[in-house]
Amino acid sequence: MLLTPGLIKIMNNILTIKDLCLSIKSSNTQDEKVLKNISFNIRESEIVSLIGESGSGKSLTALSIIRLLEKSCEIKSGEIIFLNKNILSLEEREMRGVRKSDISMIFQEPMRSLNPVMNIREQIKEAYPKNCSNDLEKEIINNLISVGIDDAKRVINLYPHQLSGGMKQRVMIAMAIASKPKLLIADEPTTSLDVTIQKQVLDLLVEIRQKLNMSILFITHDLAVASQISDRIVVMRNGKIVENSESKKFFNSPDHSYSKSLLISSDYNKKIDHHICSSDNPILEIKNLKVYYKEKNNFFFKPDTYIKAVDDVCISLNPGMTHAIVGESGSGKSTIAKAIMGLASIKSGSISILNKNILKIRGSSQRNFRKNYQMIFQDPFSSLNPRMRVGSIIKEGLCFLKPEINKYEIDKILRDVMIKVGLNQDSLSKYPHQFSGGQRQRIAIARVLILEPKLLICDEPTSSLDVTVQKQVLDLLVDIQTKTNIAYLFISHDIKLIANISDTMSIMNKGKIVESGKTSDIMNNANNQYTKKLLSSVPAIIK
């Protein structure tokens, strides 16, 4: 055989995908083509990031490599060559061997990918070949230590629910690398983790790659994360690959217009500089707020123990300003929002809006006052009742909080608000499931905007949306603020976003505010140790 230069290149590749086409069978309509002529390759000990928005087909690509597709998916054409074998033509029995020893996969949700009734030892044991070395126990412990679990001897006996999210993901990685695979597929392994843990996991992956000389296919929607670890970037859109280039080149001068728009959207920066006036008339004033949850006791006569979700928090917000609350999951930032909206019971402290203590207002006057402060929820898929039309969803609050308005006026207000949030008039008679995530979030915004609130609490309003959609929704919120002088209490875990959108910010950890002040001050020179750690963990795009 002649060794042409092209062939040499292939030999260097550990995985080659050629013209992969995949469609999803459906009974009543035509088959939907979800992957169209996917071709790319992964070289030895290379980290390739597969980037795309939800529904772009990146997970399906990964699942076709390891051949774990659902039954309704059918590979129409193309080949996947892994170590000179075409994976698609292997028998299922041979494929099992490949999965056992050569290709491993880590999934997005560590809580769901570990069996809750098996302890860690048993879980990891499964990943090893049956007739492995005699000292399996020792090997498992070494493996756990290599993924950064120091007290492996203790952890090995624990069950998944006793571990934190980051620990579980480490266990998952330990299982994946147990057989020393040639290729590791990581499907959004850090998406559900907090930034500080995300950084640890990313560092770990890079370290393992060097140690085991392993290639990694890293699937993510987060450009910053991708830029941190990958050698090459593959961008997917609507089942097609739109760009495949070296990491450095991609982040400096991307070829495709879609890649450019992704880069622009991920670096959100549309800030209006308010001068922060220390007016004496804050719209929201939270003083010494404490929200404790009682822990359930199974014993009588045992003193009640409390979980301090929010502990002694003070926040003040002026009209037309944006205050951000930043923290990792479980820091109590959402609980503050719930406490303001009356969804959580408060132990002590006061919350004043427009100089009225809302905890003391009761009955009908409370109802009247509610239109001044409203809230947007994180997940637009669960915050809209699937059985109600968009029109009745939007006017629900209006009909209830302002019953004096008659029907014709309501129609007019509805039409106005639809224009404001940029939706069509005929959307009013549709149902929520007919809309995309971004449009749904617009509906949710319209629902609260129609009440003309003075204060809007946004609980992670963009974190479940794709970057380009995220940008549109943020644009809308900023636009509304400049027009109506509304104040936002913005709750997020995304520090990059906060830095661009907020005027002042508070950083929360374990129910307490560790630092608060002007956003620019904190971003540039933080005082607190935790803040510094948090800021340093935030992935930034490396150019």
Added chain:
Amino acid sequence: MFIFLLTDIFFYFIILTLIVYTAYVLKTPDIRETWAYVFRNKTGILSIVVLSFFVLIALVDSIHIKNKFYDEKTKEYIYNSEIKSLLDIVLMPMHYNSEKSYSAPFSSHLYSKETVKQGSNSEIRVYPDLLYKGNHNKFSDDKAYNISITLIISFIKSFFICFLIYMLIFYRTLFKNYFNFFLSIKKNNTLCFTIFLIVFISISIYDLSLQYYVLGTDKVGVDVLYKSIKSIRTGILIGTLTTIVMLPFAIFLGIFAGYVGGFVDDIIQYIYTTLNSIPSVLLIASAILMLQVYMANNPLDFENIYERADLRLFFLCMILGLTSWTGLCRLLRGESMKLREVDYVQASKTFGLSKLSIIIRHIIPNIMHIVIITVVLDFSALVLAEAVLSYVNIGVDPTTFSWGNMINAARLEMSREPVVWWSLFAAFLFMFILVLFANLFSDVVRDAFDPRANKNYE
């Protein structure tokens, strides 16, 4: 004069509810779309047509009439004490006369030999001829030939009737508003075929039963086919009336337990756990026995035996309903607990909506699919439960026509020689058809309403 028995009124009420629900479905696009799936589905439309035919029979059987006749002696009109249903009048040829004892299906003589006098003093053992049917063949003396001629004639009849029905259903101007909905059905050949099949079967059986006992006769010579048809009402009543009794308990208690939680939840949970731990057969037996004692002590409360039997049927539905709401209640409690934490309920709370309006606006519409699925699934189980309870003598009154009573009677018939098999067979056949189509229907309904199976709600 029309007579309204207790169960009749409730049955009308159920039909009325069905009509109101249909109107609601036609008005609401997304639910209409869900039901259109059931109608478009071949199994769905098939079972709907068969079930509606059964319901139609039960409805006709629920319109009761007392006959008036002119008394020569007193010179005035008085009412006959016998209550008849509309179905009895339609099926008059089937039950107007009764034979002496058992006779096999399509037979021309009794099933057992009798001693008959021949001439002046000699006696012989023969199978006596049937008095009213089986010997008066209309077209030919050859039985098989006669039956086939009858079938061909009924085939032609049913063809014309079906043609009329199709004209009625699909005539454009009649249902102009919902024309598109019906148009989607029109293309469905299964519907046309099923209707034709049902019309043909019922007409041919009716025609045949004018000349023969199609399913034989029972011990006292009553047509078994007539008994089986009359039992349809009992079966359907038990299936539906019980549901009506159980639904309020299940829905309200389930939602309140799940949504309000805490103390209320504890109480409701204790109630249904207690109820669940009592053997339901024991509970039903004691309730029925109590009713029997009451009826024996107060015979004057009842005008006639129909009212007594009807009260017992009604009471059976009540007690069955009281013991069967716990399963659905538990399901709804869990679902409401889940919905309570969902964001759209939280969002309504931020508008300050009261608990009741949140339950009505947000919770109930989102649990309705569970209710519908459970109701349709429970129906067939209840029809079977009636048969079991009547078999152990704690079911309906012995004078009420029911498949359970037929099976109970067949216990003795099966142990005699030669075996009388047709009572059991008839009860089995009718019950099998009803339960089979109810199950098929519930499968399709579940597919249509289950959000996980439905691509629209993903």
